[in-house]
Amino acid sequence: MKNVVTSFDIAYKAGVSQSTVSRALSDSPLVNKKTRDRIKAIAAELNYKVDKNASNLRKQQSKTLALLFFEDPTSDDSSINPFFVSMLGSITKATAAQGYDLLVSFQNLNDDWQALYEDSHKADGLILLGYGSYTDYELKLSQLESQGTRFLRWGAPDVNHPGISIGSDNVLGGYQITQHLLEQGHKTFAFVGDVTPSAPELKARFEGYKQALTEHGLDPDQMLQFDAISTEQDGYKATSHILDRQTPNAIVCASDLMAIGAISAIRARGLKVPQDVAVVGYDNIPVSAFSTPPLTTVQQNTLLAGKLLVENLLKLINNEPVSDILMPPELITRDSCGRQV
Amino acid sequence: MKNVVTSFDIAYKAGVSQSTVSRALSDSPLVNKKTRDRIKAIAAELNYKVDKNASNLRKQQSKTLALLFFEDPTSDDSSINPFFVSMLGSITKATAAQGYDLLVSFQNLNDDWQALYEDSHKADGLILLGYGSYTDYELKLSQLESQGTRFLRWGAPDVNHPGISIGSDNVLGGYQITQHLLEQGHKTFAFVGDVTPSAPELKARFEGYKQALTEHGLDPDQMLQFDAISTEQDGYKATSHILDRQTPNAIVCASDLMAIGAISAIRARGLKVPQDVAVVGYDNIPVSAFSTPPLTTVQQNTLLAGKLLVENLLKLINNEPVSDILMPPELITRDSCGRQV
DNA sequence: ACAGAGCCTGCATACGTATTCAGATGGGTA
DNA sequence: TACCCATCTGAATACGTATGCAGGCTCTGT
Structure with missing residues (x-):
């Protein structure tokens, strides 16, 4: 049977009114500590729980x-x-x-x-x-x-x-990871990720990427960039397009999943990661530590x-x-x- | 302002009673099609939505x-x-x-x-x-x-x-994938996954695994098995323990995540997957298609x-x-x- | 013209709780 | 004793909806 115990049942059994039960169960100081405990005990015994619908209706909220x-x-x-x-x-x-x-x-x-x-x-x-x-x-x-x-x-x-x-500050994240790649000595880059206004996070990461490159005297506009939304498939495809045209030192992916797809695409061409092409991701999802090779990424x-x-x-x-x-x-x-x- | 429009407001504006509004909005054939449409129009105009708390309280359900x-x-x-x-x-x-x-x-x-x-x-x-x-x-x-x-x-x-x-039939799944490994010619095996009663799914996969081995005249009890619950870390650790003792032809992991951990552990020893040790997983999670190498697995x-x-x-x-x-x-x-x- | 049958609508009420207001009790003070 | 205050409890009501029941209207057939 479903729970049909109401506060009235408790009230009856406790010999008090429904109001007192309601107050007792919400620990109101208005009701005597002793009565309160007695009511609570009975409620527990009858396995009573407040009806959320009624309670919310009355309180005009939903919690x-x-x-x-x-x-x-x-x-x-x-x-x-x-x-x-x-x-x-x-x-x-x-x-x-x-x-x-x-x-x-x-x-x-x-x-x-x-x-x-x-x-x-x-x-x-x-x-x-x-x-x-x-x-x-x-x-x-x-x-x-x-x-x-x-x-x-x-x-x-x-x-x-x-x-x-x-x-999270995606511009900063994009900047930091690109900066790190630059410190590793990479000279040519590509970016995998949607940079249209419809994906503001990815676009922001791209902004940071561009900023880092520019500060190092590189021209971001010379580098390839392909739109890709989020999945491994997207990353795989975008990376394939990039490799069709050139082989950069490093590919910056706007998400770990895309980075995993990118690695897969790079390897499909017989190239090695990171020796031939370095790859970085974003998000630090759990598998990123266990991919081959483990991903350098940005954690939020x-x-x-x-x-x-x-x-x-x-x-x-x-x-x-x-x-x-x-x-x-x-x-x-x-x-x-x-x-x- | 929060939504304070009630069915009474609609009723007033439509010149009908609250009951009629309630009926009209639930498309009751009891109310005239024309009235119904008029009420619906007004409700839409006032951006009225049924109060779920009241409705659920009355209907004694929560949907x-x-x-x-x-x-x-x-x-x-x-x-x-x-x-x-x-x-x-x-x-x-x-x-x-x-x-x-x-x-x-x-x-x-x-x-x-x-x-x-x-x-x-x-x-x-x-x-x-x-x-x-x-x-x-x-x-x-x-x-x-x-x-x-x-x-x-x-x-x-x-x-x-x-x-x-x-x-899903985990015994069958465990059987099928082990069977497949046997068909590939593997002779020595290990199993990574918890086989205690507290993880019945994994235990069932293990049962299927044992069944396949036995049918091929192999003795499952001769093979190593290490408990591991679910994560990459678990798989990594269990596999490390296995490799400490021997190097089987194939490791059957009770989940893809553990398989990914296993691959990582195998590679950490300078061994190759699948040439030195084959690895299979379970679940067919998205990354399994993009791991290196892509995982053979069982899909639910x-x-x-x-x-x-x-x-x-x-x-x-x-x-x-x-x-x-x-x-x-x-x-x-x-x-x-x-x-x- | 009237009975009867549809068809539609409104009245009243219940769902179970939280809270306002009023009252009851008891103890302390003048 | 009379009064007041503090402390606790209960009666009554509202929250917004859905629905049983009763009744009004219109239309048909005689």
Whole structure:
């Protein structure tokens, strides 16, 4: 049988009123400590749990956050970027730590995903996560904002985008890893990653890459660059295109998955990594330490990121001031970056 | 401002009663088509959405499923087995397809996770997912069952476990891939994976492995086996232990991640995969196609699995009969299995 | 003209909780 | 004794929806 025990049942059994039960269970000091304990004992015994629907209805809140993933529509169903998995894990934990529940949903950009929140009181706030065309839903973001929906974006702060965002400093990350390659003595480069406005994170990494090259007197415009969104397949294809035209000393990939695809493509031509071509990635996903060779990459602190996202969203919900946050990334040096002699 | 439009507002504006609004919005044939359309138009205009709390309270359901991940407690925070990610994706999609929401939560075995459901009406049913010690929560499963909680386990059907389960045939999978290695001419083997009762999936793969060996006149007990739960690190360590003692023709790993760790360990000794030691995995996670060499592995149809889990859970909720399901796996042949000449 | 049958709509209520307001009790003080 | 304050409890109500029931209207057939 389903749980049909209500606060009235507890009240009856305890010889008090329903109000007292409600108060006791929420540890209100209004009710005598002794009575409180007695009621709690009975509630535990009857295995009573507050009906969330009734409670939320009364309290006009949901104690739930919604996490909306915007997936790259080109990627197939079975793969999700491990970086986001990591974020999912930390967001879940941070949410639980705050006593909130988490509603997870994968969205296509063209879905009517506002409904998820607007089906009101399903969630108190939204976390938006995903690479891909932020520009495409700028309109929706504006709508969300004008409706007073509380939401936070993961990504780079951007004046063109409504709402607050928390993200890591992709320009700096791109700069650091390219700088490191330059220090290894590499002279010719290529970049794998989408640099259109629809992928602002990747574009930012590209900016950092260009900046580092320029500072070393190299002309980024002389270097090849191919668009690729996120998967191993994308990286494989883009790298193949690059190798069709030339063989750079180093290829900077805008994600680890693409770097893994790139290595695969390089090897398919009989070339060696990093001796013939160095490769670096971004994200420091778990397998990156175990690829052949292990990847030099940039780590984003997902644990902290999840925590910040949740905590700041709650601030937003409580009408406390919140501002954009840009987190510094960390360079992880392994073997794939090689050393030109 | 938050959404404070209620069905009464719509009713007022449409000049009808609240009941009519409620009926119209749920497309009841009881209300005139014309009135219905008019009400819907007004609702859309006012951007009205049904308050889920009120609706669920009234209907005594939540239209929500809860997905409980039981993570290997030894794995660090940032990594989740990509196989489960894949399941998460397909479960999310299947749930949405049924008009349900999905509450996701990561649990430790010792958490009081029953509360998640018992905080009643938060979810109509539970999906339990995870490797790890099923045995440890057998007791809790029994409790769930006796409380009439509707839940489904991902995993092998097991008479010792309460509740219905849906899983893939791990014995068959282990058999198939070992069989394939035998056909390649390998003679000496080792197995990496936990074969204690606390990891029934891995144990089942081991059973299939032993069965194939025995059928070929080999004695599985002569072969090495080391426990390892799931991560690359686990696989690396277990493989190192194996190589300390001998160098088998082939190592069968109970997951792709462990196989990737194994390859890394083999290479660290200056040995080649698959020439010196062949390696196979299990799960067919995305990177397995891009590892060096690409992994021979066993695929579980996660898309179907997620669909089956959700659909059968809904059946359970609707008091329809449901029985255990065992799905056949599929062998994916790539390079890592080599060929002994 | 009237009965009866559809067809549609509104009234009233229940879902289970949280909270406001009013009251009850008991102890202390003048 | 009379009064007040502190402390606790209970009655009543609202949250927003869905639905059983009753009733009104229109239309048909006699």
